[in-house]
Amino acid sequence: MTGVINRPLQSVEPFSLFSSGDIALFQAGSHYRLYEKFGAHTLEYEGVQGTYFAVWAPDAAFVAVMGDFNQWDHYSHTLLPRWDSSGIWEGFIPGVEAGCLYKYFIRANSGEELFKGDPFATRWEVRPKTASVVHPLDHTWHDKKWMQQRKKHNSLSSPFSVYEVHLGSWRRPDPNDEKSVYSYGEIAAMLVPYVKEMGFTHVELMPVMEHPFDGSWGYQLTGYYAATSRYGTPQDFMAMVEAFHAAGIGVILDWVPSHFPHDAHGLYRFDGSHVYEYADMRKGYHPDWNSYIFNYSRNEVRSFLLSNAIYWLDKFHIDGLRVDAVASMIHLDYSRERGAWEPNELGGNENLEAISFLKKLNETVYALFPDVQTIAEDSTNHYGVSRPTFMGGLGFGMKWMMGWMNDTLDYFQKDPIHRKWYQNDLTFSLVYAFSENYMLPLSHDEVVHGKSPLLYKMPGDDWQKCANLRLLYGYMYTHPGTKLLFMGASWGRLPNGITNGSWTGTC
Template sequence: MTAKTTEQARPFSPDDARRIAFGQHDDPFSILGPHEVGKTRFVTAFDPGAVKLSAVAGGKTFPLAPVDGAPGLFSGPVEGSDAYTLRGEDGDGNTWDTEDPFRFGPVIGEMDEYLLAEGTHERIWKVLGAHTIEHEGVSGVHFAVWAPNARRVSVVGDFNLWDGRRHPMRRRGTTGVWETFVPGQGEGTVYKYEILGANGKTQPLKADPVGFGSQHAPENASVVRDISGYGWKDDEWMAERGARQQRTAPISIYEVHLGSWKRKADEGNRSLSYKELAVELVDYVHDMGFTHIELLPISEYPFDGSWGYQPVGMYAPTIRFGPPHEFRDLIEAAHEKGLGVLLDWVPGHFPTDPHGLGRFDGTALYEHADPREGFHQDWNTYIYNYGRTEVANYLISNALYWLEEYHIDGLRVDAVASMLYRDYSRKDGEWVPNKDGGRENYEAIAMMQRMNVTTYGKVDGIITVAEESTAYPGVSSPVDGGGLGFGYKWNMGWMNDTLEYIKKEPVHRKYHHHQMTFGIHYAFSENFILPISHDEVVHGKGSMLAKMPGDEWEKFANLRAYYAFMWGHPGKKLLFMGQEFAQWHEWNHNAQLDWGALKDPKHEGIQNLVRDLNTLYRAEPALHVRDTSPTGFQWIVGDAVEESIYAWVRWGEEGDRPAVVVSNFTPVERTGWQCGLPRAGRWREALNTDAGRYGGGDRGNMGGVEATEDGWHGQPASAKLTIPPLGTVVLIWEGQD
């Protein structure tokens, strides 16, 4: 075959050749790779580093001719049907052999393609992202990304000198998905996507929206991670966690920011790794009697100061503490100790970093185009377009991903209020009403409902928790009844009211008595968790201890009394790290907790108290089994305004011993204080916050009281109590002689 004949037979036009060479072609697989022309197989390949390029097949070498006007492009006939490789040669005589990525067929199957196009693929991470596979007998990585408005998408990395012309991807019909198989790559490959927008402009290089790994900040490329084949050994936990997380179970959560819980001062002040945390953190939380660890977001994020609440890699556990399998080591270690793990999940917004989701394919793809809907002024972040099916599916699939792939036991959904309302933190004229002219964000509501239906329906025993600060009805009610479908909701109202009360000098508390009782009016309207979270101990708010009024003794006593009030109150419990031993300083994400404070017996006393509160809460059904039911609570006295005393009964199921909680929020010891009790007989003083082991003065009831059938406070029995100053006591009925 003559050169002229070859030129005429080439299966592309000169314009196609130029567009391939200059990275402008929107269908590179129609030109590159093997193509039949008549009965002749032609191979066309692009390698801008080659002076000569040949195809090697069946033990023979077939030189490919350079294409005029298209530097780096070679084409020519290759006999037979054997698989071929490419052999390049530069001007210095150096040679190299490579697989041709364009000789491989598609990877994504028809059903996946259909579901992706429909926006109903529940497990998009199985298809999109970067997967190490063997394809047509060759090992490599399959890359797939959604970019429906792009003219060209290429995967780039060190393996191709970050040259977007070398690995342009194949468009998959109407799905908006682009894919390619890159032979020879594997675990640890660093990559991004180069996207040519619909306007012909090249976007900033983008990290993979469904990537499983990332570089260490400030570098921000995605990294190929093989997340298969971990080999979980937590079957026993997985089988029983549903019972451990239901509304009748004791749930006491230790909220943790992994980067600042503990650090290695002698190793550059580094944070602990996932594997170290699997030992030190898990053992500590188990020893403290908590039932769950809640992690501030660990989805990859670029800025440490966001604490993870501005994630870029929604499918990538942050590399700050180790690779994905080591994160699994942490989860499995927790499960081995009987601890559940909750993950803070952020579907409310995402950062504007150029490598992130913003204007991903040159258009407002994941976000709303209109900043009145698509931009958070408070956080300088984009808002997801929940009404776009593919975007809602991306988020819902992500929720399922963490639960299935990492055995996470539940998701605490951040900033739900910001999603519920279109006018959240906006002035008039700065927001777009819904189709009915109202402020509710119907699309976000539908996304959250679908997320809850999907996760509860697909994964046994999990829970979802809403951080929601408004009075939106039915947050933890079933979707089929019009609710949002969450399992639990943070009780922000209780938190705000009680913290405002406890910060006041005792002499003024009688004027704010209602702040400690008002929460009961709505305590059973939702399945509540009582949170003292990280948000309460940052940005100048001070630590929990620093909030307390009075001298040092009073501060510690106030805090002890308040914690016992909280543990005795209906609702599950959450405490942010460091507050369990009352560190003086507010939380600093750049430093470890003030562990040195535990050398002081007063701090150790608070730690002992929290451990004992958790132990008592778990041991006594009356303190937890009806946390979300009004039948589990009864006031004894809620109007002792002048004395700032509160007393109530916690009831369990039939046959459970009742518990009585009495709090005194003045620095005055109350001796001989007659307290109505629901039953006569022996009441054990199960906990007294003034005990010496907690740093108190050992004022109390000598281990218990004997209640007589002298009615008081509307109760059939009563006993005279000693209520220590700024103290809370918990009494457990032990029966009658």
């Protein structure tokens, strides 16, 4: 890696990627391509090669870029605030090239000093390291055939069967080492033919955005614009998406616009103030996940999230977004005791700002990418989650049918001799099966946190467990709605590989 010319400040006149129109859209909550402006962009300016940096830190008194190119000095390369009071700090640093590590040194107006990763970084160091990496997203795509035919594959009138996968634990090079993982390329070589052979039409990847803690399975994000470096580069991830497309399989990403962790290098109190999260912890703190909730009333935050959704569809050719924890976004009293939340201006429990954002999100996604799907994980009876916004709905393409999942598992866990008294658990879902565009999920939520695999939930001996599981899947695949199975649920594996004659211990 080459060094940077040793200059205390920028060596060229101030330079910006932002137009006045960009600022207006950013502040209106309507900019959906901020990734083309913020972050680190390698370019040539006035004959000089370098990198342009831009970061939003409205309550900062001083911002500088520190990295391996200046020995992590706090003051060598300062950024300048824009004249328009947008809160954006920017600057061009000569000599900084792809592969350089960096962070932002921020001194808040309060005097507090912070060391933050770039919210728009396209790549981060492999955990537990936390620096951002200057990394262009150059890639030549070879999935034109898929993209031209995607509308047919993604249609609600076409078969839609989803295999949900966590890339880090689907398979491991060393089963006894939880830190042992395959690369994106190695995963693709094994996973693509498996998904194809099993007859799934789509794969849903649990969050691949950068996150510091393996145990979160990606649901506590710090790098919203970066495919995690655990398995390789962003281009390696793009190649994996291409491999799925070449096999005729769509790729859905879990997306988490509902909350983020308090890691020191992340979004929380980014410039010493509550920039991305609500300042009122009755709205800004999530008690279940010890994390913080985006401020959906702040237009700049709305632009950040809106751009992030479009980013994955645009730059990575993703075919759908499954939006995590929608219920927690749209309800002020979600998982809160009486007195721990404040009603909205109409006296209700809805987060009107989050509802407004989700409508804007879906309108924008379907306007730009009409052949993709957005899927809401929502466990409530909120009206019209998968209905168009002009009809008062949220505008999603699909909604998880959590009621069906709970009722069905309750039914199948009962001994068959008692089931005749609980037939309503099977029939009730048909009362409302066509009120939304439902997806039937038997997801990771049913096995995490000490919950048993689906096979172990079944009653009876080993033979009966397998028979019950086959019956459950038969019922699921004949019930109205699209389907989703979590990895491992597609084959029933009995404890210790029990055998019974010609039966080898799998269902």
